[in-house]
Amino acid sequence: MSASRTYAAVPSPPQTLPAAGNTTAVSAAPADKTTPAEATIPVLEIFGPTVQGEGMVIGRKTMFVRTAGCDYRCSxxxxxxxxxxxxxxxxxPLTAEAVWEELVRTGGSRFSHVTLSGGNPALLRSLGPLVKLLRAQGIRTAVETQGSRWQDWLTEIDEVTLSPKPPSSGMETDFAKLDDIVRRLNPDGISLKVVVFDERDFAFAREVHRRYPAVPFYLQAGNEDVRLADDDLLRGQLLRKYEWLVDLTMASEDLNDVRVLPQLHALLWGNKRGV
Structure with missing residues (x-):
């Protein structure tokens, strides 16, 4: 690691985690069965630096921590x-300190931003100590979640992308929960993103934007073949879908303040993992 950058000593994990706030509308995920000092994070991947491929942080140089588990089963x-x-x-199963050590081993001094990904990271109360540790090290953080679960550590994330799932996913959004999560979060650090595959998804996206007109809104063209190994063929498909979505958005009178994006990492690297 370059001597030009030093990190603060890793703090001891907190002995207690803050209780969830008012959970009348949104319940936190069940507590980890271990004590907070021993709680671990189910980590699948730690990789980077790379560029963020989606949403409000697209193009941002970042490290990824991908966790296991999701409460959705999108088609x-x-x-x-x-x-x-x-x-x-x-x-x-890694502690916050072990995750940090691996981030530094992998990324050295070449990062100042970490993305928590999944799955749905908001299932995990045990991410709280990691978020605090990253903040103590001066590292900015981002997370994407469908807005189905609340965790108190979400208020300490710099960039929260809420991504309610459209009809093509086969999932159904609980808008009462999403309303409450939007209300709780810092309005300067959140955005909404809807992935669009077809006309029904586009209509859903319009309704989401009408419901939350003050929240920055991103449309993303869907990747219809996540198993395709031919990168050139995939790029053609992605760009055609992106052009289709751009055309729909340009013709809409109620989507004047949105941003329309491709899935950048899929354009660059296809369907590869760990990039």
């Missing part, structure tokens, strides 16, 4: 290995 999920059992052998 087109590009990271189904986080919940379908196929990645079970890769899961490592």
């Amino acid at each position: 087109w999920c590009d990271s189904a290995f986080t919940w379908d059992g196929s990645g079970a052998g890769d899961i490592r």
Whole structure:
């Protein structure tokens, strides 16, 4: 690691975690069965530096910490290995300190931003100590979650992307929960993102934007073949879908303040993991 950058000593994990706030509308995920000082994070991947491929942080140089587990089963999920059992052998239960040490071993002094990914990271109360540790080290953080679970550590994340799932996913959004999460979070650090595959998804996206007009809103063209290994063929498909979504958005009178994005990492590296 370069001598030009030093990090603060890793603090001891907190002896107690703050209780969840008012959970009348949104319940936190069940507490880890271990004590907070011993709680671990189910980590599938730590990689980077790379560029963020989606949403409000697209193009941002970052490290990734991918966790296991999701409460959704989206039909087109590009990271189904986080919940379908196929990645079970890769899961490592790591403490916050162990995650930090691996981030530094992997990224050296070449990063100042970490993305918590999944699955759904908001299932994990045990991410709280890691978020605090990263903040203590001067590292900015981002997370994407569908907005189905609340965790108190979300208020300490710099960039929270809420991504309610459209009809093509086969999932259904609980808007009462999403309303409450949007209300709790710092409005300067959140955005909404909807992945669009078809006209029904586009109509859903319009309704989401109408419901939260003050929240920065991103449309993303869907990747219809997450198993395709031919990168050139995939790029053509992604760009055609992106052009289709751009055309729809340009013709809409109620999406004047949105941003329309491709899935940048898929354009660059195809469907590869760990990039």
